[in-house]
Amino acid sequence: DAKTTQPTSMDCAEGRAANLPCNHSTISGNEYVYWYRQIHSQGPQYIIHGLKNNETNEMASLIITEDRKSSTLILPHATLRDTAVYYCIVRVLGTYKYIFGTGTRLKVLA
Amino acid sequence: NAGVTQTPKFRVLKTGQSMTLLCAQDMNHEYMYWYRQDPGMGLRLIHYSVGEGTTAKGEVPDGYNVSRLKKQNFLLGLESAAPSQTSVYFCASSYVIRGRTDTQYFGPGTRLTVL
Numbered sequence: 001d002a003k004t005t006q007p008t009s010m011d012c013a014e015g016r017a018a019n020l021p022c023n024h025s026t027i028s029g030n031e032y033v034y035w036y037r038q039i040h041s042q043g044p045q046y047i048i049h050g051l052k053n054n055e056t057n058e059m060a061s062l063i064i065t066e067d068r069k070s071s072t073l074i075l076p077h078a079t080l081r082d083t084a085v086y087y088c089i090v091r092v093l094g095t096y097k098y099i100f101g102t103g104t105r106l107k108v109l110a
Numbered sequence: 111n112a113g114v115t116q117t118p119k120f121r122v123l124k125t126g127q128s129m130t131l132l133c134a135q136d137m138n139h140e141y142m143y144w145y146r147q148d149p150g151m152g153l154r155l156i157h158y159s160v161g162e163g164t165t166a167k168g169e170v171p172d173g174y175n176v177s178r179l180k181k182q183n184f185l186l187g188l189e190s191a192a193p194s195q196t197s198v199y200f201c202a203s204s205y206v207i208r209g210r211t212d213t214q215y216f217g218p219g220t221r222l223t224v225l
Contacts, residue, residue: 100152
């Protein structure tokens with residue numbers, strides 16, 4: 001499984017876009033990029049995932065570079081409730097194994 | 111749908127005591143998982159199950175046992191609790207699409223303290 005590298009922490013002003021980067025330079029061709037978040041010790045919450053095309057849902061957008069070595073999760077209009085630890089995970093679809101790193105602690109400031 | 115639920119939410123044990131954590135899901139998912147999360151760290155997989163009656167070891171299985179007697183339930187047992195097992199325990203489940211397991215959905219967690 002590819003390893004991921006994320007900044008330890010980031011701040012974002014409320015109402016602005018939060019851009020969370022993730023480096024996965026050793027990703028394999030069949031590995032997907034997943035994003036989860038964990039709000040104050042609650043269970044991790046699924047946000048979005050993608051293979052090589054950019055993806056968007058009601059929560060966020062996922063931008064994956066053409067070489068797939070990095071990605072960015074975008075929360076378009078961050079609110080205080082988006083304050084959480086965000087995890088970037090790469091995995092082969094169909095395998096059980098999720099490797100959680102230490103994630104990025106995002107703090108949304110009023 | 112309640113999704114993934116866990117009981118109890120909190121528990122304090124003395125060293126050597128035993129207990130069972132219950133995970134239930136109402137999404138008809140095939141796969142279920144147990145993770146632990148220690149302070150400041152990511153989640154680590156303890157055991158998982160790919161279907162009723164089957165279980166397998168994850169990254170950190172020592173000191174734990176599991177059972178999956180019903181598709182909707184996954185039990186995690188500690189036979190003789192140790193302080194090193196103080197942690198927050200999360201259960202998750204995932205569905206299968208075209209024979210492959212997909213996105214995992216997590217429960218709210220059980221906070222366990224072993225004195």
